[in-house]
Each structure stands twice: as structure tokens, then as C-alpha cells.
Amino acid sequence: MSKNIQLNYQVSAEDFTRAGEASSDVKSKLKQMGVNPEIIRKVAIAMYEGEINMVIHAQGGAIQVTLSPEEVHMVLKDKGPGIPDIELAMQAGYSTAPDKVRSLGFGAGMGLPNMKKYSDVMNIETELGIGTTVTMTVKIQ
Amino acid sequence: MDKFFTAVRLQEDLCKGCINCIKRCPTQAIRVRKGKAVITKEFCIDCGECIRICPHHAKLAVYDPLSILEDYEYTVALPAPALYGQFNNLEDVNIVLTALKKFGFHDVYEVSGAAELVSELSRKYLEEQEQKMPFISTACPSVVRLIRVRFPGLLEHLLPIKAPVDLAAALAREKAVKETGLPAEKIGIIFISPCPAKVSAVKNPLGYSKSEVDGVIAIKDIYPRLISLMKEVEEKQQIENLAISGKIGISWGGTGGEAGGLLTDNYLAADGIENVIRVLEDLEDQKISSLEFIELNACNGGCVGGVLTVENPFVAKVKLIRLRKYMPVACNHLDGSEVKHWEWNREVNYEPVFKLSEDLQESITMLAKVEELCEKFPGLDCGSCGAPTCKALAEDVVRGVAGEQDCIHILRQYIHRLSDEISKFDN
Ligand code: SF4
Ligand code: SF4
Numbered sequence: 001m002s003k004n005i006q007l008n009y010q011v012s013a014e015d016f017t018r019a020g021e022a023s024s025d026v027k028s029k030l031k032q033m034g035v036n037p038e039i040i041r042k043v044a045i046a047m048y049e050g051e052i053n054m055v056i057h058a059q060g061g062a063i064q065v066t067l068s069p070e071e072v073h074m075v076l077k078d079k080g081p082g083i084p085d086i087e088l089a090m091q092a093g094y095s096t097a098p099d100k101v102r103s104l105g106f107g108a109g110m111g112l113p114n115m116k117k118y119s120d121v122m123n124i125e126t127e128l129g130i131g132t133t134v135t136m137t138v139k140i141q
Numbered sequence: 142m143d144k145f146f147t148a149v150r151l152q153e154d155l156c157k158g159c160i161n162c163i164k165r166c167p168t169q170a171i172r173v174r175k176g177k178a179v180i181t182k183e184f185c186i187d188c189g190e191c192i193r194i195c196p197h198h199a200k201l202a203v204y205d206p207l208s209i210l211e212d213y214e215y216t217v218a219l220p221a222p223a224l225y226g227q228f229n230n231l232e233d234v235n236i237v238l239t240a241l242k243k244f245g246f247h248d249v250y251e252v253s254g255a256a257e258l259v260s261e262l263s264r265k266y267l268e269e270q271e272q273k274m275p276f277i278s279t280a281c282p283s284v285v286r287l288i289r290v291r292f293p294g295l296l297e298h299l300l301p302i303k304a305p306v307d308l309a310a311a312l313a314r315e316k317a318v319k320e321t322g323l324p325a326e327k328i329g330i331i332f333i334s335p336c337p338a339k340v341s342a343v344k345n346p347l348g349y350s351k352s353e354v355d356g357v358i359a360i361k362d363i364y365p366r367l368i369s370l371m372k373e374v375e376e377k378q379q380i381e382n383l384a385i386s387g388k389i390g391i392s393w394g395g396t397g398g399e400a401g402g403l404l405t406d407n408y409l410a411a412d413g414i415e416n417v418i419r420v421l422e423d424l425e426d427q428k429i430s431s432l433e434f435i436e437l438n439a440c441n442g443g444c445v446g447g448v449l450t451v452e453n454p455f456v457a458k459v460k461l462i463r464l465r466k467y468m469p470v471a472c473n474h475l476d477g478s479e480v481k482h483w484e485w486n487r488e489v490n491y492e493p494v495f496k497l498s499e500d501l502q503e504s505i506t507m508l509a510k511v512e513e514l515c516e517k518f519p520g521l522d523c524g525s526c527g528a529p530t531c532k533a534l535a536e537d538v539v540r541g542v543a544g545e546q547d548c549i550h551i552l553r554q555y556i557h558r559l560s561d562e563i564s565k566f567d568n
Binding site: 003004005007020023024027028029031032033034035037038040041044045048067068069140141 | 499
């Protein structure tokens with residue numbers, strides 16, 4: 001048996017009601033592992049932001065999570081439009097979310113900044129018209 | 142006292158091993174094993190859902206019998222505000238209170254009276270501790286237990302103020318000692334409760350070491366006799382003036398009542414255990430922000446919907462609203478040092494009861510095994526194995542308390558295989 005566990009989730013497009021299912025599942029698994037609550041919170045928030053981003057900007061995508069005794073590693077991959085200016089997107093409050101989304105209370109421009117804030121290592125690879133892959137790591141120990 | 146004391150039990154001879162309760166329990170605390178339901182008390186939060194759903198009335202709550210009144214020289218009844226919502230066309234709570242005295246109590250002390258003090262203490266607390274907002278109400282013990290086992294990140298938001306019943310008990314005892322001259326232990330302070338969660342909270346409080354309440358009886362047990370006594374009181378016009386509370390106190394009996402007493406609009410009130418869980422999940426993920434106060438009640442409608450009450454919760458809520466219509470806003474106010482020991486004096490700690498193993502690596506291995514088993518199981522969540530979902534069975538198998546072949550679908554495949562093998566021999 002491998003040392004780690006890999007979990008795969010599909011995030012469907014434009015379905016806000018289901019956004020959060022993946023982070024919720026990971027959260028309950030971390031609780032079953034007995035991980036420190038503060039770390040669970042970081043993972044939950046970072047990952048939920050990622051899920052929401054995928055719904056708003058990228059018509060869904062796939063998330064792969066690897067749990068090991070040392071860390072939670074998340075790879076969020078989408079085939080969306082890509083991010084033209086990462087630096088700008090990383091600024092708190094900057095948002096390209098359409099009005100429809102904002103009226104739902106999302107798109108406050110805190111997605112990427114929060115993902116960075118709550119993960120220990122974050123990396124964004126993006127290509128216009130091809131898609132974006134965000135990797136985040138939260139250390140457990 | 143066992144730190145996982147709960148007041149919900151199974152009466153084995155009545156249990157038929159149907160799977161109604163395992164499906165309803167919000168913490169998946171119940172399994173059916175060998176034809177009988179089993180409650181894991183570490184997971185149970187005393188919400189009473191299983192009592193509500195059991196068609197065979199095999200789930201019950203432990204609390205004190207009415208004969209507890211005989212154990213004391215002097216007794217004081219503490220009626221929960223939810224009690225008033227149980228009666229038709231009640232116009233004056235004094236009728237209920239006088240009837241309670243006829244029932245055998247020497248005196249009564251309305252919990253709603255103390256609730257008004259708690260409202261005021263909470264208002265002050267919220268103002269002073271603004272940085273810890275949002276505060277989560279701690280009046281429903283079921284919710285506090287749930288947070289303790291499942292939402293560790295929210296523990297710091299719990300409002301560390303004793304429940305009205307505990308404040309009422311202390312004040313009632315003080316008054317009784319003064320009036321009778323009896324030693325405190327000869328006085329029985331008896332709470333008339335809407336639910337088992339409050340029974341547990343008295344036996345084993347969270348947030349403080351000891352409750353001042355000596356006994357807990359159920360609203361539903363006292364109800365039938367109380368009705369006839371109330372009629373008598375009203376007919377003979379013997380109504381004593383015993384009420385001490387106003388609108389704010391009485392409102393605590395239904396959802397939003399506690400929040401209403403804080404005089405802020407910036408609150409959220411949710412009731413029904415499933416809804417409560419959803420709110421807590423969202424709070425944990427910081428999806429809900431900038432609220433001052435969150436009132437959560439495990440029961441639909443709030444305490445008027447407690448499992449030891451008799452009236453339909455929504456009807457009861459309407460009755461409470463009607464009853465309080467002509468009442469003053471509040472009759473109890475803090476003046477100086479009148480209220481002592483109102484604050485929690487003990488931390489409520491996280492109890493990671495759902496943890497698979499003490500060791501991280503081992504937990505991960507176990508989680509992987511759970512995933513593997515889930516693939517194997519049919520995903521029907523049929524409950525025939527005695528676990529609420531296929532995933533729950535998988536966890537039980539990994540924990541070593543169930544077997545794969547408890548799943549009848551796996552068992553059937555196994556038997557098919559076996560009979561195939563046997564028929565090979567036959568040929
Ligand atoms: S009281 Fe609630 S938590 Fe406890 S076993 Fe029954 S349904 Fe489950
Ligand atoms: S809502 Fe009220 S009656 Fe229901 S469990 Fe909580 S405290 Fe008890």
C-alpha cells in the first residue's frame with residue numbers, strides 16, 4: 001500500500017450549489033486523520049476558493065489532492081481562458097467576475113490572495129486560451 | 142462523570158432492528174448490530190432525532206421521575222419558556238405557574254426571568270469582546286456538543302455564558318434559602334425540560350464544572366396533570382402572581398428569541414439539526430462573514446420543538462408569540478453585582494472522536510482502505526448492513542468493528558461465487 005492517499009474531484013461548471021463539495025470532503029478526511037484544526041481550516045479555505053474560482057472563471061475543472069503525513073498537496077487544473085496578468089489577479093479586491101456572479105456574493109476578488117494566504121506554497125501556471133493549473137501545499141507537520 | 146454522558150438510550154426489547162434511526166442520526170452515531178440498534182455515545186450529541194423517528198418507541202431519554210419531588214423538603218420548579226407554548230389559548234403564564242404549585246412544588250422560578258439577565262450579560266459581553274465575533278450561542282447543549290466533536294475551529298466563538306436555566310437555578314436556590322431558612326441541600330431545584338440535551342447538560346455541563354439544577358423532569362410527563370390543574374386554577378380564580386419575565390425572556394423558547402434579546406439586526410438564527418450543521422460548515426470555511434451573533438437550535442422551531450414537548454413546534458411558536466403580545470419588553474435587569482458566576486469557568490476542548498488512528502500515517506492508510514472499500518460497495522446506502530451509508534460501513538470495517546460481508550450485496554456475490562465453484566465439482 002502506498003504511503004499517501006490520492007483523491008480526485010471534478011468541479012462542474014457554473015454550479016454554485018456543488019462548489020465546496022470537494023473541500024468539504026477533504027476537510028472531513030483531515031478530521032478523521034486527526035490533523036490540527038488550524039491546518040484543516042487553512043486547507044478548507046484555500047481549496048474552497050479554488051473551487052469557486054473554477055466555477056466562476058473556468059467552466060469547471062479537476063482537483064487532485066494528495067494527503068501524506070507531512071502535507072496536503074492540491075493540484076487544481078482547468079481548461080479555462082487563463083489569467084492574463086497574474087500579478088494583477090493576485091491583488092486583493094481585484095476581480096474579473098461578471099456581475100451575475102457578484103450579485104451572488106462571490107467574486108470579491110479575494111480568491112487568489114486567499115489561496116496564497118492560506119497555503120504554505122502556491123504556484124500558478126497559466127496559458128491564455130489553454131487553461132490554468134494552481135498547485136498549493138499546506139504543511140501538516 | 143463520564144465526559145461523553147448522553148441522555149439518549151435504547152430500550153432493547155422494543156427495538157426491531159429497523160434502520161430508521163441510523164438514517165436519521167446527524168452524526169452517524171447509530172448502527173444496527175445483531176438486530177438491535179447500538180449508539181456510540183462519543184458520537185451522540187443528544188439531539189433526539191432518533192427518538193423522534195423510531196416507529197417502535199425504542200429510543201428514550203433518561204431523566205428524573207416525577208417522584209423526585211419527594212426527595213427534598215422544599216422544591217422549586219424551573220419551567221423552561223418552551224412550556225408556555227404547549228397550551229391552547231393561554232393568556233396568563235401565572236395560570237401555569239400556579240398550577241405548578243398545585244402540582245406539588247413549593248415555589249416556581251421562571252427560567253425566562255434568568256434568560257433576560259443572560260440577554261443583558263450577552264449584550265455587554267458582545268460589546269466588550271468585539272474582536273472575537275461572531276459569537277455562537279451556547280444555549281442549546283446539542284449544538285455545543287456538536288461543535289466540540291466536529292467543528293474545532295469554531296470553539297473560540299462560543300459565547301462563554303451559562304445557560305439561563307443554570308442562572309435561574311442559582312437564583313432560585315438563593316431565594317429559597319432566604320425564605321425558608323433551610324440548608325441548601327434540602328432544597329430541590331427541578332428543571333422542567335423540553336429535551337434530553339438539557340438533561341445531559343445538567344449532569345455533565347460543558348463550560349463549567351457543576352450545575353445548580355438538582356433534577357430534570359420532562360415537559361411531556363408533567364403536561365397531562367398540569368392541564369387539569371390549570372383548568373381548576375382558572376375556574377376557581379386562584380391565580381397567584383408568580384411571573385417574573387417579559388417578552389425577551391419568553392421569546393427564548395423559540396428560534397430567534399435569544400438573538401432578539403441582543404437588540405441587534407446583525408445576527409443569523411437557524412434551527413433544525415441539519416440546517417445547523419450547514420451553517421457551521423459555512424462558518425468554518427469563512428463563507429459567512431461580519432455577523433455579530435449566531436443562534437443555533439438543534440430542534441425545528443427552537444426549544445418549543447424539543448423532543449420532550451408535546452405540541453407541534455410551529456404551532457407552539459405561534460402560541461408563544463401570542464402570549465407575549467401584551468407583556469413588557471423585559472422585567473429583569475442587572476443592577477450591580479446581583480448575578481454571580483455567570484461566566485463559563487472551564488474551557489471546552491476539541492474531542493476528535495471521529496479520528497481513525499492516533500498515528501497520521503496509519504490514518505492515511507486506513508483512509509485509503511476506506512476509499513478502496515467504497516469502490517467495492519455498491520453505493521446504494523441501503524442500510525441493510527446496519528450502517529447508514531456504504532462509506533460508514535467501510536469506516537467500520539477499517540476500524541475493525543464490522544466485516545465486508547455485512548454488505549448483503551458483497552455477500553450475495555460471494556455466495557454466487559461459492560455456488561459456481563460447487564457446481565463445478567458436481568460436474
Ligand atoms: S440523539 Fe441524535 S446524535 Fe444521539 S444517537 Fe440519537 S440521533 Fe444520533
Ligand atoms: S433546541 Fe432547545 S430543545 Fe432542542 S436540543 Fe437544543 S436546547 Fe434542547
